[in-house]
Amino acid sequence: MTGIDPSVVRSLPMFEQLSDDELSRLLASATLRRVPVGKAVFEQGQPSTHFFLLLHGRLKVTQVTPDGQQIIVRVVHPGDIFGFAKALQRDDYPGTPLAAAESLVVCWPTEVWGTLIEQIPSLAINAMQTIGQRLQEAHTRLREMATEEVERRLAHAVLRLIERAGRQESTGVRIDFPISRQDLAEMTGTTLHTVSRILSAWEALGLVTGGRQKLLVRDAEGLRALAEDGT
């Protein structure tokens, strides 16, 4: 036993169809790890020795270019698996997952991946669907980057965030982890200056309320209209 609560893992969509037996087999080879804010679960370029499941918290996956520029490739939400580079025939991790909030991850050695998907075929199918969705999201973002201007891209990014990380509040939907203007810029391929200007404009329109590493969406419908037709 590793101190991981099976019922917590079971409650995740990815694992809900597993039997008690399968689940305990899965957790037998797992370890638990706490990741403080600002720390990385692993570093881009390191050999891919483990794959992971995010139980709690939030991770920003960054990629750094040879010349030092950084972008956020995606955000890992609780319940997501990540870092299974080895399953994708890579020997090193393609990005760095940084904890945006205090996080809790389950770790498996990559060696068990093969035996796991053999023993638990539904897991393989789930994993494939997960990558498929990720690929589609990547294509969607590519299309946005190619055809939309910054304001609409930012609107789409914020809408995606409240979909996966939104917490209802009295005055709107809050993004439930610390996120800076710089982060939003790295998600949309622009600068923090432009993000700041656009958010200021949105605030004047009553669409959002800003704050230091905070964002509250007051009018999701208004934002969606802006994202869709550019109104």
Place this chain on the structure above:
Amino acid sequence: MTGIDPSVVRSLPMFEQLSDDELSRLLASATLRRVPVGKAVFEQGQPSTHFFLLLHGRLKVTQVTPDGQQIIVRVVHPGDIFGFAKALQRDDYPGTPLAAAESLVVCWPTEVWGTLIEQIPSLAINAMQTIGQRLQEAHTRLREMATEEVERRLAHAVLRLIERAGRQESTGVRIDFPISRQDLAEMTGTTLHTVSRILSAWEALGLVTGGRQKLLVRDAEGLRALAEDGT
């Protein structure tokens, strides 16, 4: 029998490890289809009834935005499988694969996907690796779109093309299928005008030789230098 030559399929990396028995089972449910230049194998939004393997030719996978803008999400090369949306829990195709050159595709009904990967586990692993590579390429392009200017993005796109579709000629490497300035623009998120200007500049530098739907890379190293450090 469907008239598909097993040895042709066997020669593809994706299927090379299959036994004769597995291969004939695979081809039993398949049909062959010829796709003329300019025609689509299927249309974006259609129900995903089949998945495919490109035997010969070249496909440009396009996505159209609600407001009519178009981008090229990726290029399908011979040996690639495509259109397996159903395996990724989608009921419709996310894009439209257009034949850039006369093409030949193998078609399977989506129903056989499940039984196939059960019977031939290596196929499931291959498929997963394939999607994984595609995801990485998408992330790479996202990073380029976010951080690089048009000229470097175009250089990267051309280098990727000669990697998968390059044919050695006496004076350089030719891109082995008809590709227009418009196509290159839709791959790099710019306009055909800008692509034309950049190619003209490259031609003046002796890096490439252009032509109507033609491109010959005379100095791949020079292009790579330009793509890497922007020299």
Place this chain on the structure above:
DNA sequence: CGCGAGTTTGAGGCTGTTCAAAGAGGGTGG
């Protein structure tokens, strides 16, 4: 309370788009 990280806002300049028009290649039909 002071410091540092994050944010806001302005001004100017550059890259790339938009609009416009002319030129060239290649296929087709007479």
Place this chain on the structure above:
DNA sequence: CCACCCTCTTTGAACAGCCTCAAACTCGCG
């Protein structure tokens, strides 16, 4: 076989969105 036409390509000029540079401001933590 040639002329025509359609599509693709080239090039120019003006404009615009966004970035860069710069500086001030503010929130929150130690």
